[in-house]
Amino acid sequence: MTTSNPLTTEEAAEAGLLPASHWQQEPLPGDVDADDGASTIGSFVSSTASLSESIFKYRTIHGRTFHSEIGNAESWQPNDAHHIDAQEVAHHNYMVAIGHKLYLSPLEKNKVGKVLDIGTGTGSWVITCFSFSTTSDFADEFPNTEVIGTDITPIQPTWTPSNCKFELDDCNAEWTWPDNTFDFIHCRMMFGVVTDWDDLFRQAYRTSKPGGWVESFVACSTMFSDDGTVKEGSAMSQWAKVWNAGGEKTGRTFMVYDHDLQQKGMEKAGFVDITVKEFIIPVGVWHKDKELAEKGIWWKMMMEADLEGYLIYIFNVVMGWTPEESTAYAKHFRKELNDPNIHAYFKARTVYGRKPHP
Numbered sequence: 001m002t003t004s005n006p007l008t009t010e011e012a013a014e015a016g017l018l019p020a021s022h023w024q025q026e027p028l029p030g031d032v033d034a035d036d037g038a039s040t041i042g043s044f045v046s047s048t049a050s051l052s053e054s055i056f057k058y059r060t061i062h063g064r065t066f067h068s069e070i071g072n073a074e075s076w077q078p079n080d081a082h083h084i085d086a087q088e089v090a091h092h093n094y095m096v097a098i099g100h101k102l103y104l105s106p107l108e109k110n111k112v113g114k115v116l117d118i119g120t121g122t123g124s125w126v127i128t129c130f131s132f133s134t135t136s137d138f139a140d141e142f143p144n145t146e147v148i149g150t151d152i153t154p155i156q157p158t159w160t161p162s163n164c165k166f167e168l169d170d171c172n173a174e175w176t177w178p179d180n181t182f183d184f185i186h187c188r189m190m191f192g193v194v195t196d197w198d199d200l201f202r203q204a205y206r207t208s209k210p211g212g213w214v215e216s217f218v219a220c221s222t223m224f225s226d227d228g229t230v231k232e233g234s235a236m237s238q239w240a241k242v243w244n245a246g247g248e249k250t251g252r253t254f255m256v257y258d259h260d261l262q263q264k265g266m267e268k269a270g271f272v273d274i275t276v277k278e279f280i281i282p283v284g285v286w287h288k289d290k291e292l293a294e295k296g297i298w299w300k301m302m303m304e305a306d307l308e309g310y311l312i313y314i315f316n317v318v319m320g321w322t323p324e325e326s327t328a329y330a331k332h333f334r335k336e337l338n339d340p341n342i343h344a345y346f347k348a349r350t351v352y353g354r355k356p357h358p
Helices: 009-014 081-097 197-207 235-250 261-269 290-305 307-318 323-337
Strands: 044-046 059-061 064-066 114-118 146-151 164-168 182-188 208-219 272-282 345-354
Touching (some): 081 307, 197 261, 235 307, 272 290, 290 307, 290 323
Parallel strands (some): 044 164
Antiparallel strands (some): 272 345
8 A cells, every 4th residue: 555655845846736735725716605616417257367355355545445455456546336436427428538439449340359448447348337328338339259357446347248257457467368369458547557558568469469459548637728727826737736746656657648658658569550549628618619518528527526536545645635635625626627717628648559460
């Protein structure tokens, strides 16, 4: 388990971080007594990497449960019922972000025999678990394909279609699947989880079949604005600074987009036909373009679904904030999130590449 080791004053200043206590002292814009902002809202088999039964012994942090602290596997997201619901919203949000699609790789349905979804979370990419999805899940779209979803925490459905299964596995450990196993390997929003992105793509390359595809989607933590409405010192401007500093402390970077680790890792591994797709994602309801506005409202809904849950591990455990400080920050952040005069947006990227034939 990562423990708190607060940055020195000099380190915090260099990273542009405001003191955690700042958010308790700073009055909320507008009516301080106003609401924070209206919300808009398996069956498991042991994998070849074989995580121990201790995986089911969750740890509790500030009333929320997280992955077991036993072993080297680590996750910054809660795994309780509240967060599982939030992750269903997140899954739909990510599909909307890339055009209401599950993947962008040029797959040929009659040539995809075996697929791996790394860090599957609730398993929603593999099988649909909620009613508002507008896109079929992967197992449904490829009924003759064997689909495997892996994660370090067992929060996937207990019922699965006959062509898919979920396994407990840590993607940072050495993969023990045989060479040339998968026709498609998919991973999404794995920032803050992967310890070595070059190694991740090396292992993906080895276990991909010749001609197989690997795809990765990730967002940048920084919130941008073209008109200066994301002001320096605001909760939105501090968002990425805290996450990025936390990632540096855990050795599991959140700056995957910033350092272009997807494309670089695929190139080093030996993939060819590498394609990069960039996305702009507004945050909130401010954008006038219908498609971008839809992306913005879904991203906002995802963040609101469990904002405090997202903060606990990095802000409290890693960065040493008190629960009161992170709660105060969340109020400021939610206020800004619901302000249509703040024209904030993220950047995101999908990168996919093919393993060449011998």
